[in-house]
Amino acid sequence: MCYKNLGVWHRYTWSDYFNKVKHFSLGLIKLGLKPGDIVAIIGDNEPEWFWGEFAVQAAGAIPTGIFVDAVPDEVKFVVNHSGARFALANDQEQADKFLEIRDAAPQLKKVIYWDPKGLKNYDDPLLTGFREVVEMGMEFEKEHPGLFEENLGKIKPADTAFIYYTSGTTGTQKAAILTHKALIATASGFVTRYPLDQKSDLISNFPAAWVGDSFFATVPHILSGARLNFPEEPETIASDTREIGPHFAIYGPRQWEGIVSDIQVKMMDAHPFKRLAYKALLPVGYRMAEARLSGVEPSAFWKALGKASDGVMFRPLKDRLGLSRVRWAVTGSSVLALDTFKLIHAIGIELRQNYASTEAGFISSHGQGDIAFESVGRPALNTEVRLTGEGELYVRSDCMFSGYYKDEAKTKESFAPGGWFRTGDAVNINEAGHIVFLDRLKDMGELRSGVKFAPQYIEGRLRFSPYIKDAMVLGDKEKDFAAAIINIDFAMVSKWAQNHHLNFTTYVDLSQRKEIADLVNKDIARVNSFLPEHSRVRKFVILHKEFDPDEAELTRTRKLRRGAMYQRYADLIEAMYAENKEVKVEAPVTYRDGRKGVVTTSIKVRSL
Incomplete structure (x- = not known):
């Protein structure tokens, strides 16, 4: 270590x-x-x-x-x-x-x-x-x-190794029991896809209390002998990662999105020549990434252009990110936005999608030369998968958990006959055998017209915007259209406001300005262009505050707690589907020191 x-x-x-x-x-x-x-x-x-x-x-x-x-x-x-x-x-x-x-x-x-x-x-x-x-x-x-x-x-292998409290997206946290056998089987499958050895450097950057750290860092480190590196502080991860130069990097989707956002922020502030070079060379990166993934040999001209682009722009950029020595990069926990995925490949990092869960272990992953942006890869070694008629994925393997601690009823409910674990995830399996993740089954949206849509997919594409930090997409059988609650990225938006001489005082003030709404409107319109007409976002609001795990809006791994959000912002959601132009919101706030307060403001409802 x-x-x-x-x-x-x-x-x-x-x-x-x-x-x-x-x-x-x-x-x-x-x-x-x-x-x-x-x-x-x-x-x-x-x-x-x-x-x-x-x-x-x-x-x-x-x-x-x-x-x-x-x-x-x-x-x-x-x-x-x-x-x-x-x-x-x-x-x-x-x-x-x-x-x-x-x-x-x-x-x-x-x-x-x-x-x-x-x-x-x-x-x-x-x-x-x-x-x-x-x-x-x-x-x-x-x-x-x-x-x-x-x-x-x-x-013994069947002894309990760890009790993991799940992120609690559906309410109270559940305590998943994992045995030594389950942890080792999961990590072994992972190391099979990503061969590590004693010369490999890993970085420990997932929360240690989260099962992802055991699956993809700690236990692989024990099995392979790879060195495990610890940054000094969460705030120094970027600089410490650059010093370490890990051979393998695994971040959650929000972290990869943060890296892309950081690139975009720095390019906004860069010298005009650098900005011009970035805009000119990024299409070359996309073209070379597409050739690598499709197995097509680029022409001598494109090879030369790709090599020059790498030397001038992408290699220094990867070095700044601490990813210059990375052989594989991985994302997991939830699906990464397609635009973010493509940009990481464009700068020359081979990013692969992993699909795992606390209860089911390592389910699937992209393999060498087998990366498809829209999928989460093929099933892992010794992992069986099947689809129900409703499109729910069932999984069976040695990686699975033993049950929920002190909750036999929930444990029984989680398994189907034959030892299959009900993931609760809606997926497709394409002709190439790749699993295409859609959303949590219970979160799949369906409008009054019968049109179905995947909120996570839309949210991921929205977060690719440098101005949108987070989003929650709404819509159910009683609604005629999809809507969205947006969190602005204050650092980026405030910088844009300063550059455009827009005065503001606070986050609340900035979030409700028409100019900022127009900025967000353009990005929602961009995402809508990828969606079928009847599942497009028609209205949105920009929230007066960020989503906060301390307010039970996000889990500790930064996933949306949709049930809690629907309750907390019921009046706001109702106003979006009425003819209201704005709505007054009173939101309880818990401060870091434990004090509680109330924020009152008017939030404008915007239409596209």
């Missing part, structure tokens, strides 16, 4: 890694950890998070993760639902969350922190330091030599 701290890269050998895991595991046992106990972990992606995870597993106990930006109520839910007796926390901020909920979680025996900054003057018997537990384990080993190895020998 490599971890950047205070500007310096710290390297940990496999021997360092092993000893930290061993002694922390023994220290936990000394503190009273028993096989089957649950340990909650919260913090940034740093070595201690993973040393703690593996130490807990080595003791026969079960780790569960909490997203680092979870508020105390969310921490309380996970701790009490799981029955966690121990917790591992990053720093003062995270330790304080457990101290705040301690009275509501009496089973919590010990909270162990690994970054002592700010905790020096805390005198609480609930707290202890990571280093102290490791030292405790070293002493305990002298009294019980060979215990760690003995504990490892007792663990």
Whole structure:
């Protein structure tokens, strides 16, 4: 492992890694950890998070993760639902969350922190330091030599390895149980598609509490011996990635969209010559990407032009993004917008789509020379798929979860006869055997006329706009047309406003300006041009605030919680389908420090 701290890269050998895991595991046992106990972990992606995870597993106990930006109520839910007796926390901020909920979680025996900054003057018997537990384990080993190895020998493939709390797009989080066998099968299938070895560099940038980190970073790192690198802070990921130069990069769709948005922002501010070069050479990149994907040999002229474009523009651009050494780039979690996908290929990065879920594991992926923009690839090795008459995908493999913790009814509901997992996803399988993801089955839109549309597809294409940060597309059987709630990208839109001498005071003020509505209108019209006439977006509003996970509008992995959004903005949605020109909105807001407030404003309803 490599971890950047205070500007310096710290390297940990496999021997360092092993000893930290061993002694922390023994220290936990000394503190009273028993096989089957649950340990909650919260913090940034740093070595201690993973040393703690593996130490807990080595003791026969079960780790569960909490997203680092979870508020105390969310921490309380996970701790009490799981029955966690121990917790591992990053720093003062995270330790304080457990101290705040301690009275509501009496089973919590010990909270162990690994970054002592700010905790020096805390005198609480609930707290202890990571280093102290490791030292405790070293002493305990002298009294019980060979215990760690003995504990490892007792663990079976079918034992629970981790309890993952799902993102909660449909409401309350569900706790998915994954065994060691399921995690290893998923990661093995992944490494088969993306061969890694001890010379490969990976970067840990998915939330450690999310199953995607285990599927596509942590467990592949263990299986292949690839080096796992940790950026210093979330804010330094871009610069730290450039220093690492990973051979493999996996980001969620929102991160890839952020990269594309960042490119567009920088090009707006670039020297006129650079802007001209970018506009002139990008079509060359698209042409070369199309040739690579179709297997067509470009002419000598286009080869020369492509090589010149790469040297002048795309190679320096990839270096700025930290992706100059990337052999494969991957996106997962949800479908990436087609325009973003194409642009990443145009600058010379081989981006592939993965399709996986917490419950079903690794389902499909693009393979070498087998990339189709509209699909999520072919089924993974040893994974069976089938379609129901309603177009729902069923999956069966060794990667699947064992069920939902403390919810037998939901577990039973999730499986069809024969051991098939009901994904709840609407897909097609094309003639080439590729899976084409449409949307969540329950989220597929159908208008009064019977016309069907896929909100996620439209939302993804809208987010390709440099001025649109997020979008939610609306429409059901009681509506005659599709509509959209738009979040502007404040950084981009405010820059555009300054360049066009448009005065404004706040986000709320800027979002309701006619000039900004016209800007967004053009992008919606662009997306509408790709859609059948009867499924096009006819009305939109620009929201006065960004969608926020702290307001239960997004999950912690930044997916829309549609049910909650429909309830929260019921009046706004009703106004969009009436003849109203504007609507007053009062929205409760929870601030970072826990204070609550109300934002009141008038939001204009726009028609295309």
